[in-house]
Amino acid sequence: MNQYLLSLHSTPDSTCATQSPMPPEEMQKFMQRIETLESDMKESGAWMFSGRLTEPESATVVRITDGDTMTTDGPFAESKEHLAGFYILQAADLDAALEWARKVTTCVGKPIEVRPFWGLQS
Amino acid sequence: MSAEQVGRIFREGSGRAIAVLIRIFGDIDVAEDALQEAFALALKTWPEGGLPPNPQAWLVTTARNGAIDRLRRESLGRAILSDLVREQAAATETLDLSLGPMDDDRLRLIFTCCHPALSSEAQVALTLRLLCGLATHDVARAFLVEETTMAQRLVRAKRKIKSAHIPYRVPEARELPSRLPPVLAVAYLVYNAGASRKPGASADLEDLGAEGIRLARLLVALLPREPEVAGLLALMLLNESRRAARFAGDGSIVLLRNQERAQWDRSLIDEGQTILRACLQRDEPGPYQIQAAIQAVHADAATFGQTDWQQIVALYDELLPMTRSPVVAMNRAIAVGEVEGPQAALDLIENLDLDRYYLFHSTRADFLRRLARGAEASLAYLKAAELAPTDAERRFLRSRSEERLH
Numbered sequence: 001m002n003q004y005l006l007s008l009h010s011t012p013d014s015t016c017a018t019q020s021p022m023p024p025e026e027m028q029k030f031m032q033r034i035e036t037l038e039s040d041m042k043e044s045g046a047w048m049f050s051g052r053l054t055e056p057e058s059a060t061v062v063r064i065t066d067g068d069t070m071t072t073d074g075p076f077a078e079s080k081e082h083l084a085g086f087y088i089l090q091a092a093d094l095d096a097a098l099e100w101a102r103k104v105t106t107c108v109g110k111p112i113e114v115r116p117f118w119g120l121q122s
Numbered sequence: 123m124s125a126e127q128v129g130r131i132f133r134e135g136s137g138r139a140i141a142v143l144i145r146i147f148g149d150i151d152v153a154e155d156a157l158q159e160a161f162a163l164a165l166k167t168w169p170e171g172g173l174p175p176n177p178q179a180w181l182v183t184t185a186r187n188g189a190i191d192r193l194r195r196e197s198l199g200r201a202i203l204s205d206l207v208r209e210q211a212a213a214t215e216t217l218d219l220s221l222g223p224m225d226d227d228r229l230r231l232i233f234t235c236c237h238p239a240l241s242s243e244a245q246v247a248l249t250l251r252l253l254c255g256l257a258t259h260d261v262a263r264a265f266l267v268e269e270t271t272m273a274q275r276l277v278r279a280k281r282k283i284k285s286a287h288i289p290y291r292v293p294e295a296r297e298l299p300s301r302l303p304p305v306l307a308v309a310y311l312v313y314n315a316g317a318s319r320k321p322g323a324s325a326d327l328e329d330l331g332a333e334g335i336r337l338a339r340l341l342v343a344l345l346p347r348e349p350e351v352a353g354l355l356a357l358m359l360l361n362e363s364r365r366a367a368r369f370a371g372d373g374s375i376v377l378l379r380n381q382e383r384a385q386w387d388r389s390l391i392d393e394g395q396t397i398l399r400a401c402l403q404r405d406e407p408g409p410y411q412i413q414a415a416i417q418a419v420h421a422d423a424a425t426f427g428q429t430d431w432q433q434i435v436a437l438y439d440e441l442l443p444m445t446r447s448p449v450v451a452m453n454r455a456i457a458v459g460e461v462e463g464p465q466a467a468l469d470l471i472e473n474l475d476l477d478r479y480y481l482f483h484s485t486r487a488d489f490l491r492r493l494a495r496g497a498e499a500s501l502a503y504l505k506a507a508e509l510a511p512t513d514a515e516r517r518f519l520r521s522r523s524e525e526r527l528h
Contacts, residue, residue, distance in 0.1 A: 002287045092287075092289075093287040093288070093289040094237075094239060094286045094287050094288045094289065095288075095289050095291075098239070114286075115286075116285050116286045116287065118285075119285075119287075
């Protein structure tokens with residue numbers, strides 16, 4: 001089995017702040033679809049971990065400059081796209097991981113990046 | 123037997139051999155190194171000792187045994203062998219070199235090389251290198267890049283196959299609609315890289331035209347139930363039938379209307395039309411079959427004036443919604459121009475997003491010329507000349523531009 005990171009990225013127009021909120025009914029349906037998908041992942045043994053992140057403004061960056069610890073506000077990079085959520089899955093090969101990615105992106109309506117973890121053989 | 127002969131036999135068999143070795147070892151680099159060593163041994167022993175009874179089987183067996191010996195000596199190699207639990211199978215398997223398993227391997231290899239997770243550049247490079255057995259410097263020359271650039275591209279692609287675990291398998295029938303198009307696109311790209319050259323201009327690149335046709339023939343043999351695969355082969359053969367007539371002595375392009383039709387290769391036309399008829403009967407039309415059908419209509423016309431343009435427009439009407447390509451829309455407009463005249467055709471292309479495409483400007487120039495709008499035609503020919511890819515075409519378009527000024 002190989003491990004893959006499936007990451008979802010938010011763009012400025014898709015963050016909670018600017019997007020008009022989903023009506024409660026739709027939100028509920030959306031959450032149901034996600035839950036069904038995630039329980040499929042768990043039943044098939046693919047799911048290892050997943051999470052949804054808060055908005056990028058809540059991030060804090062820690063770095064060492066000349067031996068001093070510097071703690072600064074804000075996301076790591078001044079980028080328009082930020083990591084919004086992710087899945088860590090195990091799959092037999094890339095095609096199996098891409099199939100899960102297809103299901104996630106169908107569900108959330110946003111593109112998804114699939115990236116393998118370093119393995120023992122790589 | 124000369125080294126050249128050994129090289130030729132090697133190249134003919136290398137696609138099949140590498141495909142079998144990749145299956146056995148599950149690793150492209152191991153397979154390539156092993157085959158290279160077997161080739162070196164063949165160069166040493168065949169010229170004096172003569173050809174073994176089955177040279178291809180000899181290459182695969184020698185490469186496999188050499189690789190197993192080497193992997194046993196290396197710690198990483200031992201990991202590969204034990205992990206794959208294939209050592210036993212690999213060492214004892216009687217290699218079946220008849221058609222069948224070997225070709226399943228080649229089919230697997232095509233689908234791995236053309237996996238949609240790889241860039242189209244990487245897909246073409248891998249296919250030429252692994253399946254067609256071209257040396258890296260030949261692949262580089264075909265696509266006009268430095269050898270080091272091509273070598274890097276191949277290394278990166280192979281690394282991605284390995285680290286992302288792109289599988290080595292033939293997609294299931296339900297996956298074919300998304301997995302077959304890149305395979306066909308690669309074969310057509312390989313063909314066009316060679317076929318866009320004048321015969322005799324560059325043997326290397328012409329080989330690519332032949333290589334593309336060979337790939338399409340292989341795909342037809344391996345996927346006989348896919349009409350688009352047959353459609354692609356028919357399209358290549360019908361295009362190929364006109365290649366000699368498509369170039370003037372100085373290498374410039376001869377337009378269809380001016381081509382010497384006696385120069386068309388009738389045997390290629392017959393073969394292409396026979397294949398096309400058979401696949402159209404399945405009534406599962408697709409873009410390659412329709413493009414082939416358009417070429418077949420041209421092939422049927424004894425003179426340019428006898429071309430059945432109504433039929434061609436009808437075929438483009440079917441093709442356009444399948445591809446939604448502005449180039450297809452432009453070619454449809456050209457056919458419409460032959461039926462309804464240049465003004466109708468010009469109206470159809472004015473809003474196409476093809477400003478960077480030289481044939482768009484030369485097509486537009488042609489319509490303007492036929493509408494007696496000489497000054498505008500001259501400017502459009504000039505614009506086409508600026509964007510044209512070869513010297514011969516630039517010269518041709520500039521001369522047309524100047525003619526319109528007077």
